Amino acid sequence: MNVIGYDPYLAPDRARQLGIEVVELAELFQRADIISVHTPLTNETRGIINAETIRQMKDGVMIVNCARGGIINEQDLYEGLKSQKILAAAFDVFEQEPVQPDHPLVELDNFICTPHIGASTEEAQENVAVIIAEQFVDYFKRGLARGAVNVPFVSPEVLPNLQPYLTLAERMGSFQAQLLEGGLKSVTVEYFGEVTGLTVAPLTIAVLKGLLSPILEDVINFVNAPLIAKDRGIEVKEVKSSDAGDFTSLIRIKVETGQKSYALAGTLFHRQEPRVVEINQFQVEVVSEGQMLLIDNQDQPGVIGRVGNILGKQGVNIARMQCSRCERGGQALLILGLDSPPPAQVLETIKGEKGIISVRLVDLSKT
Numbered sequence: 001m002n003v004i005g006y007d008p009y010l011a012p013d014r015a016r017q018l019g020i021e022v023v024e025l026a027e028l029f030q031r032a033d034i035i036s037v038h039t040p041l042t043n044e045t046r047g048i049i050n051a052e053t054i055r056q057m058k059d060g061v062m063i064v065n066c067a068r069g070g071i072i073n074e075q076d077l078y079e080g081l082k083s084q085k086i087l088a089a090a091f092d093v094f095e096q097e098p099v100q101p102d103h104p105l106v107e108l109d110n111f112i113c114t115p116h117i118g119a120s121t122e123e124a125q126e127n128v129a130v131i132i133a134e135q136f137v138d139y140f141k142r143g144l145a146r147g148a149v150n151v152p153f154v155s156p157e158v159l160p161n162l163q164p165y166l167t168l169a170e171r172m173g174s175f176q177a178q179l180l181e182g183g184l185k186s187v188t189v190e191y192f193g194e195v196t197g198l199t200v201a202p203l204t205i206a207v208l209k210g211l212l213s214p215i216l217e218d219v220i221n222f223v224n225a226p227l228i229a230k231d232r233g234i235e236v237k238e239v240k241s242s243d244a245g246d247f248t249s250l251i252r253i254k255v256e257t258g259q260k261s262y263a264l265a266g267t268l269f270h271r272q273e274p275r276v277v278e279i280n281q282f283q284v285e286v287v288s289e290g291q292m293l294l295i296d297n298q299d300q301p302g303v304i305g306r307v308g309n310i311l312g313k314q315g316v317n318i319a320r321m322q323c324s325r326c327e328r329g330g331q332a333l334l335i336l337g338l339d340s341p342p343p344a345q346v347l348e349t350i351k352g353e354k355g356i357i358s359v360r361l362v363d364l365s366k367t
Contacts, residue, residue, distance in 0.1 A: 004028055029056040034064065041068035051076040060087040069093040069116075078104050081111055092116050162198055165251070168266050168274040169203040171288045171367045172253055173210020175276060176264045178362045179294070180215075182257030186235040187211065190252040193244025204238055207253055210367060252278070282324040282333045289364050290319070291338040295350065296357040299325045299332040303355045307334065310349055316342045331357065 005020045006028045015022045023031070025048075035057070039045050049063065050073040063086060065072050074095055080086035091105070092114040105111045118124065169189075189204045208225040220228065229236055244250045244267075252265040265278035266288065276286040279294070286292070297303045304323070311318060320337030341361065351359045 004031060026056065029053050030058070032061065033058065034062045036064040037067045037071055039067055039071060041070050045071050047071070047073045049073065049077070051079065054080045054085060057085070059085060061085075062087050063089045065089075065091050065093055067093060069095040069097065074103075074105060078108070081105070081108050084110075086110075088112075092118075158199060162202065164268050164272050164274070165195055165198065165203055165249075166206045167367075168268060168288075169206035169251060170210040171274055171364055172251065172264055172266045172276065173207040173212075174214055174364055174367045175210075175288060175362055176253050176255055176262060177211045177214040179262060179264075179279075179360060180255065180257055182259035184211070184215075184229075184232070184234045184255065184257060186237070186256040187229070188237040188239060188254040190239040190241070190254065191250075192241045192252070193247060193249040195249035195251065196240040196242060200238060200240070203251070204236065207251075208236065211253075211255075213367075247277070250277075279324075279333065279335075281326055284322055284324050284333070284335060286322065286335055287320060287337060289337075291341045291365065292362045293334075293336040293338060293342070293347075293350075294360045294362060295334040295336070296359075297332050297334055298355040298357065299327075299329050300355050303332075303353070304334060306353050307336070307350055307356075310346060310353070311336075311338075311342060314342060314346050316340060316346065 003020050004023050004027075005015065006023060006025045007015070028035070035049070037049070039048075045068075048071055054076060063072065063077070069091075072091075077086065077089060081089060088110045089105075090112045093116050094103070094113075097116055099106065099113065099115075106113060119128070187208065189200075189207050191200050191203070195203075202222070205222050205225055208229050209220050209222060212225055212228055213220045216228070226236070247267045248271075250265055250267050252263060255262045255264075263278065263280055264276060266274060266276045269275050274288045276288050277284060279286075295307065304321075308318065317339040318336050319339050320335075322335045323332060324335075325332040341363065347359050347361065350356060
């Protein structure tokens with residue numbers, strides 16, 4: 001058959017790969033011989049097939065709804081079936097369930113229905129119970145979380161070696177996201193050294209999860225992160241190299257936005273402790289956790305003292321501090337790990353100090 005479809009969230013390239021011709025909804029109603037509904041029930045989809053849209057359809061159209069009750073106006077469908085405008089319809093979902101025996105639709109010869117209880121049979125309930133029990137056994141005995149939405153599926157043999165890199169990758173993504181200006185256009189994740197011997201696909205997903213979580217209101221997890229990136233037109237690339245330079249393993253994220261390019265690199269110390277070792281042009285050694293202030297400043301005497309004095313007066317304790325510069329007297333980067341987030345007015349005060357170029361607060365407490 002020739003398949004046409006309407007989906008505002010499906011990329012055209014992906015539709016073509018699936019052999020689907022993407023059309024507008026009005027054109028679909030006019031052209032389709034059989035209309036099959038596959039959508040959640042939302043304010044936008046409620047009653048999307050109604051008397052008006054049925055009039056746009058071909059005479060003798062057939063309609064199938066195995067999605068959600070309420071997407072199709074049942075009274076309007078009944079009228080269409082009675083008049084033979086709609087040749088036949090098949091449902092396993094209704095606006096009110098269980099469907100009543102005297103429902104007008106079930107009295108029609110050209111309407112068929114099945115109960116919406118696919119998961120409620122004795123066999124299905126037993127199978128679900130067995131599956132859940134097996135998942136608990138897998139987790140407690142083998143450390144394998146099958147079906148989790150917030151943990152990538154990795155075999156239990158590989159997970160112990162991969163887990164520290166997953167933590168590093170997600171924190172790096174979150175770190176990078178909080179430094180960006182402009183919308184994401186592309187993300188390149190480069191892997192160097194020993195990490196290239198592991199399955200890096202989950203690590204790339206962890207980077208995307210970290211990148212997208214601070215930017216979007218949506219709940220981002222290991223399942224939907226690649227899909228959301230694709231839906232938003234973000235190009236994602238992976239690059240591998242055996243040479244990690246001075247490190248055993250290194251992960252570098254390169255991000256392109258509409259305004260500029262960014263780079264962030266990280267590694268594991270003692271194969272367990274995540275560290276950021278590169279922020280754009282600056283070489284650093286940052287413990288990637290908690291609250292941090294990143295201050296771009298001129299490399300001149302007094303800057304560090306003034307910043308410390310401002311934070312001290314507000315009772316904000318500095319847990320860690322690091323400075324980096326590319327050349328003497330040029331631009332420098334001051335990184336402060338804090339025990340608590342500073343008030344907004346403190347950031348504004350620091351921004352107004354002599355020699356300060358920019359101030360950014362990075363929060364990694366939730367990753």
